[in-house]
Amino acid sequence: MKTDISTNIAGISLRNPVMLASGTAGYGEDISKYCDLNRVGAIIVKGIALKPTNGNPPVRICETPSGMLNAIGLPNIGVDSFIKDKVPFLRKFDTRVIVNIFGSTIEDYGEVASRFNGVEGVDGLEVNISCPNVKEGGIAFGTDLEATRLVVRTVRGSTTLPIIIKLSPNVTDIASFARVCEEEGADALSVINTLLGMSIDTETWRPRLGNITGGLSGPAIRPVALRMVWQVCNAVKIPVIGMGGIVTSNDAVEFFLAGASGVAVGTANFINPAASLEIITGLMAYLEARGLNNITEIIGKVRVAF
Amino acid sequence: MKTDISTNIAGISLRNPVMLASGTAGYGEDISKYCDLNRVGAIIVKGIALKPTNGNPPVRICETPSGMLNAIGLPNIGVDSFIKDKVPFLRKFDTRVIVNIFGSTIEDYGEVASRFNGVEGVDGLEVNISCPNVKEGGIAFGTDLEATRLVVRTVRGSTTLPIIIKLSPNVTDIASFARVCEEEGADALSVINTLLGMSIDTETWRPRLGNITGGLSGPAIRPVALRMVWQVCNAVKIPVIGMGGIVTSNDAVEFFLAGASGVAVGTANFINPAASLEIITGLMAYLEARGLNNITEIIGKVRVAF
Amino acid sequence: MKARVFSNSCLQGTYYKLIFLPPVRVNIIPGQFVMIRVCAADSLSDPLLSRPFSIHRQALDGSIEIIYKVVGKGTDLLSHLRKGDYIEFLGPLGNGFPLMSIPPPSSPYKGGARGGESLFSDEVIIVAGGIGVAPMLSLIEAIRASGADNNIKVFLGGRGKEDLLCVDELKKIANEVVLTTNDGSAGIKGYVTDALHTCLLNGHGQQTRTTVYSCGPTPMLKKILELTEHASINTYVSLESVMACGIGLCMGCVVKKKDNSGYFLVCRNGPVFDGKDIEV
């Protein structure tokens, strides 16, 4: 029997459960030269807002032990150009396209979401309520239960597409946010966005990032991400896309065992733009080596004895 | 002029601002073979409770990228043996001794604290309300504003010693916890304890830690720790002891620039039990190279332009 | 892509040369760069990111040479590589120096590719600061190989003598090489941009059409752009920037557009830019 790693998340059927995380694969063009998009489960594109934005002034990134800080600040070409100029390119690939959206007001979120109704080639929306780098786009919503509720409710009311809410790890109790999203009709959750961090240049005494603080990603945060995925999976029934520091197929397996139905590869794309393909191959090999036929045979199977 | 790095935190005058973090230097005996305790600013001893406790069953630690998870679970010999058997040893050194305390109830905290009144050789108390590894001792208090308030109030009412509250990073808004501690009369704050994390063995499908989850420490968390120290320093006037991933004097300088009045060295002691001494030497050299005479000339001097 | 280290040796002081052989032959334009991951083993994640390095030159067998200065943990690790070790690399990346601007004197082609204006040059000035010399040797070789017999003048600056690299090679191939050091230990004492300034005051770039190619620290590039702002000099600068990916994914490596309409990505739109387009 052929090993089957196809899956269905939030009503979106995927060839495999390995996705490209938002903000780490652009709108697909540059990464497609190194990574065959026909082979990944889905591409989650860089955040899209109503109007074009330029992002933060430099310096936008800095390396930290086993991680990196970014304060890109959500540059985007705006929903109209995205649909006109980028979706046609993405449609050429036999993969799923999930559009990450953000807004400065709750109405914005609803408005951007509604623009994708009926747009061919877009399979779902990932709602970013957790970007730590811009005052408007996200974290203020993602760290407040009531604001989260309103964003999800509004987006839910504005779109017929599956919606995936991207949660912030910068909260005391991520499970409560997950439950609110589930109550308001979210189809799935992405866990986690970046942890808020900071670094200071001891030569210049300035923050290393133009934005002072930034989002920490990469292997450094993997233990925190995995813990949160596990907590969220124990709290809700809707599927969870796990992310945070996944570099190898072994890392991905940890997230599946913790309960994730899919995973997204972020920072690893920067080190190796074909990382997701290697993870897919490694995942197949992992299952085959254990005589397992289906990815569902490992999902949520972590052996905990309370 | 001689470079002066002596300091005063919470009314405790220290030879230098570099301390050994709680739980990473035991009660001083083992580390004293490698690290001259007469040269460190202070030793913050492993957490002490009313009654002896054994800690968690193994496995208690596992390595992660640039960090480690621990679920030691606060083994301790109990306040009475500590005062009888350990304080006399610590008294032999010309350093400051800060006792880290924890309890399972708010009353416990008050009771342990009161036992140190008049105990010669104890210079202050660090109150752990943020241990992620035991149901009783800490994090439930440290992630709830009202519980934090009550613990601090109770300990404040029970001791004449300076009290330093150790904050949890596993919260949405650490500044609000800092303010509550300040309001209730805390003399200083320790920022941060470990981040809650998890790791799964993909061979056995079991959590790598016996306790399932554990606390993440080491260089991996430094950007998060630094950000929180900076936020707390901007929120309160009482001094802050910064910690989280400090390995070199350069790392320590980042925390001073962010506003910390002192730093504590934790996980780095495991790699090099003389790390704190090297940090002290490096700190002196850093100041001297820049013609600075006093550690206060770098504290809080990060150049941020809002 | 994995590539085998052919040799790695100290040039002088903290400067090293690494030669590696990509598994497949790649075509290179001078000014392009590679990303090299310098982790001690694949499974390790500190340092996490790859590091960008200009391609110094390509040998006939297709092997690629970079020269680098040890400044931090990545370059430190790099300096410990030995023959037979493997590196992960990606490249060539980015846009190199535009060579179309210097047609051979016999060529009928006088129109430039950039913005339609003529980019024909009588004279080429190369300004390099420290390790910024890395891409310049192959640039000059490419100019020579194109059959152009322009006058090529090189300004090479460093803090001290030990920061001046490739001096003999440059002397062989350029018409003139001016050396400067801040401490006066070799060549003219002072900044390389001071020497450039003197040269420009002496009429260069006034009557003749001049192209300036430059690579080095940002303050140096800034100064060069000020000095060469007038019309008959085309100035190309190769920028440095912190990079996470090198291939347009992270959007971290930005430089401001001159027209204030946003940012360029140094890795995708550069690293070589026409000085008129950017604000450094």
Added chain:
Amino acid sequence: MKARVFSNSCLQGTYYKLIFLPPVRVNIIPGQFVMIRVCAADSLSDPLLSRPFSIHRQALDGSIEIIYKVVGKGTDLLSHLRKGDYIEFLGPLGNGFPLMSIPPPSSPYKGGARGGESLFSDEVIIVAGGIGVAPMLSLIEAIRASGADNNIKVFLGGRGKEDLLCVDELKKIANEVVLTTNDGSAGIKGYVTDALHTCLLNGHGQQTRTTVYSCGPTPMLKKILELTEHASINTYVSLESVMACGIGLCMGCVVKKKDNSGYFLVCRNGPVFDGKDIEV
């Protein structure tokens, strides 16, 4: 402490031997261990922690030998070290095998140090699984050096032939060496504990006073403790545990006390324990 690598070479398969020279001479008891930090450079933090290794032996010049199996990223990095490289090490650490239990036959001393009971042994049995053989050669040397002429019998087991190390050296110095492999590629097919069982059934440890020293995977040690539970056998086991510090600071390396009163620290109270004291 920094120590210079004297040599590092593959013994067989994934097993290596590293010899390094500490800056000051240290005294070693067989069974003690060292912590070695195997990071590629001081400034790097992955892998973060030092790794524990039994001391294999100490040469006359004071250099220390360890033998190790490549199992993960730390030992992988270790295997890439070359002569002249430096390592960070701490040691010797922990308590070695109690040698006082085997006084030379001429010695009037018959009382043991542990718990006051007599630990005099007529016979020594050594059981090692795989890399667990590491401390055993120097243990036997120490027994011999103490003048004792006990009968020393070694049981050495591994998955396959390639997991049996130091066989020739052991044969030279022990009275008998029994080899076992799970796959039957060398010696008796089966577990090393099966061979030990047969031996014990044949009367060993019944009439004579026997001391068993063992080192290897935890399931092997568990089985040995079961087999040797009766009174006239003293069994010492060298335990493995995940360790962060190796010196009693982290409290991570615990093993349960037999009397249920809590935990021992493997690094400080061990790694060698009297089987009667612990619950593995």
